[in-house]
Amino acid sequence: TPTVNYTLGHVSKTRMSDGSYETNVEIKREDSGIMPVEVEITLPDRSKQVQRWDGREKSGTLTFRTSQQPKQVVLDPDNAVMDHNLMGQGQMKLEIYPEYPRMFYNPPDAYVVTWKPNFWYNDVDGLRSGIRFNGSYRNNYNFSLQTWFGAESKKLDGTLKYSPKGGFQQGSNYTIYGGRMEGRSFGTFGLTWNKGKYLFQGPQHRVNIGYTFTRLDDPAYAFTEYDVDGKTVAMQNWSAGDDGFIDAGYRVNPRGISWQSDLQFNVRAGASALGSDVDFTRLDADVKLWWPGQAVGVYLRGYAGAFVGNKDDLPVQHTFSAFGADYHEQFLNSRLSRSRGAFFTEAHYHKPGGGNLRGFYDRPELLGDQIVSANLELRKNVKLPVLDQLLIRRFLGSTEMTLFGDVGSISQNDKSETLADAGIGFYFQKNLPDKWYTFITGTSYRVRIDFPVWVNEPLGSDDNLKFRYVLSFERAL
Structure with missing residues (x-):
């Protein structure tokens, strides 16, 4: 299905010898959909003029003659062509909100920025406090700006990330990400193509x-x-x-x-x-x-x-x-x-x-x-009759039991070691209600606890069969 996307190109305003103004407005067709599209200019006295372009070519120019210099140029002011992307049309707004839980707000005429406080800790910085800004337009043109200050190290960190969709062709996107974070400066640039x-x-x-x-x-x-x-x-x-x-x-x-x-x-x-x-x-x-x-x-x-x-x-x-x-x-x-x-x-x-x-x-x-x-x-959803009501479902959510085994060989400088383990694990998933604390904790959490009780090459004089555990907040596989 063809998609419609027109944007404003170069806009020039020239004062003529008689004191009037000539305004040339370039319009570009960014996608395959073709529709006639209007351009509206607004003058200082709030009067408006409108012209229509047929939209068939990849680009075109409309010329306005006015007695005053135009203050604003807007493409498709009434969104008559149902353009899927209103950026670059001269009528975008910037809206800033706290990052509320379960916030899904994607207006067609605004770039939305949300903010949220950041707190973390490590032994070098002590308490790391800062703020995070996330921005997007209809889940596109995404950016993230984060800053932290270490209470003990007195160091200021910050990162910036930007990732638009369809940056070069349909199904592609690129990401620019960089800054300074916990003792390391870094920068990345990546291109991704998806097809299927x-x-x-x-x-x-x-x-x-x-x-x-x-x-x-x-x-x-x-x-x-x-x-x-x-x-x-x-x-x-x-x-x-x-x-x-x-x-x-x-x-x-x-x-x-x-x-x-x-x-x-x-x-x-x-x-x-x-x-x-x-x-x-x-x-x-x-x-x-x-x-x-x-x-x-x-x-x-x-x-x-x-x-x-x-x-x-x-x-x-x-x-x-x-x-x-x-x-x-x-x-x-x-x-x-x-x-x-x-x-x-x-x-x-x-x-x-x-x-x-x-x-x-x-x-x-x-x-x-x-x-x-x-x-x-091997995974299976389980219900434990007593704990299910008293503890697990109330605080930890749904429960999945896992039997697992891992085997592998790792080499360093041509010296290899064969390793194996086996055990049982539990995976919990809980969706949180809309409460004040979800502004910090988020709206859901996942906890995985694995007990690799058997290993073939234990540490030192440890027994092969021993109580062991690991904790994670995502699945192992």
């Missing part, structure tokens, strides 16, 4: 390519803390110096009537020409298959990754982790594990990714240049 049949079972294809640059400004932030045998141990999560690399990926989700899948293939390549202190090339693939089922759901994941070529002095933030996501991903996507002290080490927080070997939360040294792993989950 979105109805019924048609697979969707996504291709992305981008460039990222990071620099460690303060090494005090470059550590993550872990609970190892009852002691807090700090592990380096970032290498000193500059890190510039390109990344590219392909993703597709074939599916059938009773099964679904998600396949991802990615490459990262750093080089001195890209601003990196270390040359490296990293490849990885992530394959997920699941059969939800009515009684028991079966969920499988396979993951493999390797560095090719140079393997000397690899940036620690890009190395593979047996336990979870690599540190670069955690920096961009997980404030809980971005810096030390952000979350309780005793919680054994798990950010899914990498080998996803949940039983090895107490062995953070398991980083490598090669990895292969497989994860299996």
Whole structure:
């Protein structure tokens, strides 16, 4: 179906020798839909003049002769052509509101900006307080501006992100994101193309390519803390110096009537020409298959990754982790594990990714240049008669029980270790009512607690069979 989108181009106002004004208004047709469209000018005395353009060509110009200089030029003032995008038509407003819970407000003639206070903590900054602004026009032209100030470090951080849809062609978008955050300066630019049949079972294809640059400004932030045998141990999560690399990926989700899948293939390549202190090339693939089922759901994941070529002095933030996501991903996507002290080490927080070997939360040294792993989950919704009414459903929401097993091998400098774990877990999901506190907490939460009670290579003299647990706020697979 053709879509209609006209915008104002160049507008010139020229004073003539007799004191009158000639105003030339360029109109551009941005989409395939064709409709006649009107241009309205407003004069200082509030009188108006209207002309119509047939809209057939890609661009056209209308000329107005007036005794006074026009104060405003508006395209399609009555939205007669039902343009799906009113930006660039001279009649947009800016509206600013607090970010209310469940706020879905997308007026056709306004760019909406919402604000919300930000509070967080880590051991370097102490209390981090700030504010976040989010803006969009009808779920497009999205931007986010965030600032934080550390009470102890006296440092001011800030990030800016902008992402419009259809930036270059239909199905494409680009994202610009950068700033300074918790001891690291960074900037990213990425392009994404999406294509597929979105109805019924048609697979969707996504291709992305981008460039990222990071620099460690303060090494005090470059550590993550872990609970190892009852002691807090700090592990380096970032290498000193500059890190510039390109990344590219392909993703597709074939599916059938009773099964679904998600396949991802990615490459990262750093080089001195890209601003990196270390040359490296990293490849990885992530394959997920699941059969939800009515009684028991079966969920499988396979993951493999390797560095090719140079393997000397690899940036620690890009190395593979047996336990979870690599540190670069955690920096961009997980404030809980971005810096030390952000979350309780005793919680054994798990950010899914990498080998996803949940039983090895107490062995953070398991980083490598090669990895292969497989994860299996059997999921079932459960109702516990007594606790369901007294505790679980009231406070934690719906409950899902999981039996899981993980197995993998990780290598570093040609030395490999084979790892495996198994256990039981619970996943809780709760939707919150519209209350004052949801302004801060959000309108829903998800909690996952896994108990990997068996591991094949326990820490030190620990038994293979032992009470262990990890906590997360998202699914493992």
